[in-house]
Amino acid sequence: MEKTDKPRGDYLDVLLNKMKSAAAPFRDVLRDLHTKYQTLNEGNVATYIPELAKANPDWFGLSVVTADGQVFDIGDAQQTFTIQSVSKPFVFGLALEEHGREKVLTKVGVEPTGEAFNSILLDEASNRPFNPMVNAGAIATADLINGKDFPERLERLLRMFGKYCGRDVFIDNGVFLSERATGHRNRAMGHLMLNFGMVSNRVEETLELYFQQCSILVNSHDLAVMGATLANGGINPITHERAIPSAFVKDLLASMLSCGMYDYAGEWAYRVGIPAKSGVAGGLVGVIPGQMGVGVFSPRLDAKGNTVRGIKVFQELSERFGLHVFESGFQGESLRQLLQPKRSDESHG
Amino acid sequence: MPRTISIHSFRGGTGKSNTSANLAVLLAREGMRVGVVDADIQSPGIHVIFSHKQVSGARTLNDFLWGRCNITDAAYDVSEKALAGAGNEKSKLFLIPSSIDSQDIARILHEGYDVTLLNEGFKQLIRDLQLDCLFIDTHPGVNEETLLSIAISDLLLLLLRPDNQDFQGTAVTVELARRLNVPMLALVNKIPPGMDRQRLKEHVEATYKVKVGAMLPLNAEIVQVASGDLFVNQYPEHPFTRELKLAAKRLMA
Numbered sequence: 001m002e003k004t005d006k007p008r009g010d011y012l013d014v015l016l017n018k019m020k021s022a023a024a025p026f027r028d029v030l031r032d033l034h035t036k037y038q039t040l041n042e043g044n045v046a047t048y049i050p051e052l053a054k055a056n057p058d059w060f061g062l063s064v065v066t067a068d069g070q071v072f073d074i075g076d077a078q079q080t081f082t083i084q085s086v087s088k089p090f091v092f093g094l095a096l097e098e099h100g101r102e103k104v105l106t107k108v109g110v111e112p113t114g115e116a117f118n119s120i121l122l123d124e125a126s127n128r129p130f131n132p133m134v135n136a137g138a139i140a141t142a143d144l145i146n147g148k149d150f151p152e153r154l155e156r157l158l159r160m161f162g163k164y165c166g167r168d169v170f171i172d173n174g175v176f177l178s179e180r181a182t183g184h185r186n187r188a189m190g191h192l193m194l195n196f197g198m199v200s201n202r203v204e205e206t207l208e209l210y211f212q213q214c215s216i217l218v219n220s221h222d223l224a225v226m227g228a229t230l231a232n233g234g235i236n237p238i239t240h241e242r243a244i245p246s247a248f249v250k251d252l253l254a255s256m257l258s259c260g261m262y263d264y265a266g267e268w269a270y271r272v273g274i275p276a277k278s279g280v281a282g283g284l285v286g287v288i289p290g291q292m293g294v295g296v297f298s299p300r301l302d303a304k305g306n307t308v309r310g311i312k313v314f315q316e317l318s319e320r321f322g323l324h325v326f327e328s329g330f331q332g333e334s335l336r337q338l339l340q341p342k343r344s345d346e347s348h349g
Numbered sequence: 350m351p352r353t354i355s356i357h358s359f360r361g362g363t364g365k366s367n368t369s370a371n372l373a374v375l376l377a378r379e380g381m382r383v384g385v386v387d388a389d390i391q392s393p394g395i396h397v398i399f400s401h402k403q404v405s406g407a408r409t410l411n412d413f414l415w416g417r418c419n420i421t422d423a424a425y426d427v428s429e430k431a432l433a434g435a436g437n438e439k440s441k442l443f444l445i446p447s448s449i450d451s452q453d454i455a456r457i458l459h460e461g462y463d464v465t466l467l468n469e470g471f472k473q474l475i476r477d478l479q480l481d482c483l484f485i486d487t488h489p490g491v492n493e494e495t496l497l498s499i500a501i502s503d504l505l506l507l508l509l510r511p512d513n514q515d516f517q518g519t520a521v522t523v524e525l526a527r528r529l530n531v532p533m534l535a536l537v538n539k540i541p542p543g544m545d546r547q548r549l550k551e552h553v554e555a556t557y558k559v560k561v562g563a564m565l566p567l568n569a570e571i572v573q574v575a576s577g578d579l580f581v582n583q584y585p586e587h588p589f590t591r592e593l594k595l596a597a598k599r600l601m602a
Binding site for chain 2 (some may be wrong): 010015016018019020022023027340341343
């Protein structure tokens with residue numbers, strides 16, 4: 001990534017935000033949540049990709065980054081893992097940026113399936129995969145990434161993730177090779193879509209790109225920054241760099257809300273109501289527009305492939321602070337107040 | 350009254366530690382439970398004013414930051430000596446010193462520490478020692494523990510001398526504190542004899558848009574005490590003591 005001098009004032013913002021978040025009572029809320037669910041041992045580490053089975057089931061990172069750049073990292077927030085399906089909405093965003101909404105929608109729909117993430121299912125009328133969050137749709141989306149050859153396409157993809165994370169991102173080669181060696185079903189879907197003309201004839205290259213995309217290493221802190229970037233209209237609140245045109249942010253959030261949690265998406269939208277995307281390595285990113293991004297990492301998954309602790313954390317945050325997108329007239333605790341240092345006396349000054 | 354009070358001066362030598370210690374004593378005399386944290390980890394010193402001897406192995410703020418002990422293990426009851434018979438049955442004064450061991454100072458500089466832990470520590474002190482007031486003596490200039498201390502404070506006491514370098518530097522602290530929404534009160538120290546105090550006060554208040562809580566005179570006696578004792582105990586009727594008492598009253602108001 002290009003390194004440029006930050007605009008005047010940014011260094012001060014970063015420093016002051018660090019202090020604000022160190023002092024904010026919200027840190028205690030997150031620490032309590034982390035402590036509460038650290039002992040929840042339901043669910044199992046994914047095993048369908050051999051490399052994923054090596055994860056420590058006890059890992060638990062919880063991060064929040066606000067749209068104005070406060071950072072909260074609790075627990076194993078620096079532990080890296082592969083991004084997996086959490087990458088999907090972001091690649092969808094890049095495809096939208098490169099081709100525009102109408103073109104992209106001819107290749108992939110925005111309809112929830114109610115089916116598992118790896119279902120081999122295309123819309124009978126249009127032959128499109130149902131949405132960009134199932135594997136078929138993600139492969140069709142990855143196929144849209146421009147570039148004259150594979151290295152250039154990969155470079156575009158990594159640069160885009162770098163802008164969201166605010167740092168250079170790297171790929172876990174072990175997971176990539178493992179994905180590639182065992183990805184028969186994904187390969188089958190790619191070729192089925194080639195048969196229907198939904199992907200280009202560089203499908204093998206696109207599959208490589210897709211396996212690489214899934215193998216990008218992130219931690220819960222990165223997920224929170226990525227979420228905060230979407231919460232902040234597409235501008236990374238730490239680096240102030242734009243990662244996606246603001247016009248497409250709602251496209252991502254809408255598909256995350258309706259399709260982001262595999263075949264739990266409907267119940268998620270009903271109960272939690274936060275645009276979110278999970279991955280089988282145990283990552284989960286959520287976006288509270290205008291307010292914050294939340295990143296959770298815990299590799300214990302439920303039967304639908306979502307992180308068990310992650311779901312609990314989001315449920316509790318949503319209920320306690322009224323974060324459901326359709327919440328109106330919420331009377332409970334104000335998140336904004338908890339983000340300010342608590343003072344016992346305001347009479348001086 | 351404000352529960353957590355940070356004392357900061359942008360430059361060294363303003364008399365920050367002396368003023369903090371003596372102000373803390375004056376508040377404790379009024380029947381308060383007061384804590385004084387030496388958050389000047391890089392150049393600690395306030396323990397000297399309380400005649401507190403750092404013996405080898407005794408806990409300090411550093412031990413807490415390295416996870417070796419609870420912060421209350423590093424709190425020393427210095428009431429007897431500091432109050433010297435003044436105060437009432439409720440009066441208490443606790444000192445939380447930073448380590449004066451060069452290895453410890455070097456380690457903090459080299460490794461840093463988790464600033465959020467410092468905030469935890471301050472909260473624990475207030476809770477576990479049931480403090481009415483916690484004074485945080487900060488490092489001059491701007492660094493992380495200083496900024497954190499300011500961020501979590503109910504009140505920031507700005508200490509400055511009538512000197513142009515202090516004036517410019519204080520403007521930096523004022524800007525930071527404003528951005529952190531922390532209320533401020535200025536204490537002007539080491540005012541030379543013959544200076545127009547009223548004009549100086551108006552000038553400070555107009556420059557920073559901050560009220561002045563005390564105008565403390567430069568005095569020879571405090572130099573003689575040489576940070577070896579508490580000035581307000583030795584010189585109870587001195588103009589410095591009287592002015593500081595006004596500041597203490599203002600804090601309690």
